[in-house]
Amino acid sequence: MTVNLIHFSPTANLTASENLAEFIRMCKEDLTVFSADLDWEATAWPKAANFTKLGVSARGFTESDRLDDSLIDFAKAYFRYQQGHHPTGTKNESKALRVLEAAFVKTTESASISGLNFAILDEAAVLARDHYVPMAAYQCGRELQRLARFVSEKNLIQSDLSMWKTPIKKPSDITIQTGSKAKSIQAKKLPGQDALEALAEIFANDPTDPKDIFTSSTFAMTMCAPVRISEILDLPADCEIEELDSKGVVLSCI
Known part of the structure; x- marks a missing residue:
């Protein structure tokens, strides 16, 4: 199966919200990652990801367990785009998107990616530490950092968050320690x-x-x-x- 990969380039004379809408449209309609017949509206994409809230079981979830409606289309677009261009087995985008949604819900009234700021990224990192084991939290933090840089450089949000760094350090390896x-x-x-x-x-x-x-x-x-x-x-x-x-x-x- 041929996978249709397209690089997204923001348009300078469009607003951040207009570029965001075009990014989501492109990922939904033009990309063929995970199959050209992918059911975009489904909460679960077979052998790819479940777009569910932080802490929800991979099986037996309900529609109320879906990511917030104001975030889910961006989450799907970002996941499909990144896994198309940089496929991984761990799919850490899912971890980052879940803690990001939880941080939005905890601190604001809307989970729209347009409202992303430093405070929400910091809260997402705290939630990652609380929810995941150390190595998974570290991977989640790195993905949050990549996401912040991506939405800033692609002009999908008004703020420039490209300088945000994850505060989650890589767990130390006992094999290289002394004592x-x-x-x-x-x-x-x-x-x-x-x-x-x-x-x-x-x-x-x-x-x-x-x-x-x-x-x-x-x-x-x-x-x-x-x-x-x-x-x-x-x-x-x-x-x-x-x-x-x-x-x-x-x-x-x-």
Whole structure:
């Protein structure tokens, strides 16, 4: 299936509301991402997204669980546009749109994207922290930042929010930290002494089974130089090559 992708360029002599209307129209009528026969009005787009409020279950939702009517068309347009141009498996646009709607509802009377401002973005980030686990909240914050820059640069809103930065920091990785707790977690991921000695003994006994040769040789090599694991991952399927001389005698085997 051919996907029809179009880049949206705002028109300078149009107002922000007029550019917004054209952006939604283009995404609804001209894009073919998620199928040319996509049911735009549906709350759920199969294998794509549910346009439902923050905290609503992915199954069993009702029409009252839909995103606010004043936001939902923009939400669908933005989701379809971004997933068309930058497809991802995580689809973090959904997270950002849900916390954004919740922030609108909490702070204003309307959830129209036209009313987006710094305060609503800040509140959305707070809601992301409260609702999602740390890594998901971080991803949500990054998507909020991208959305703010997008609607500003495409002249879909009157305000310039392109300088807004997400306050949600990326969760620290325990594997690169120091201290007794980090060492304890790292130690649990390592094989025990008995396992290490068993693999070393298999290697020393010159195994004949191909699986034993590969496993024990890889173990021995990475124990000496761990960074060389990349060489194993890059091995081709047929990595044994015999070189012959002019008389057909094997010169080498690599």
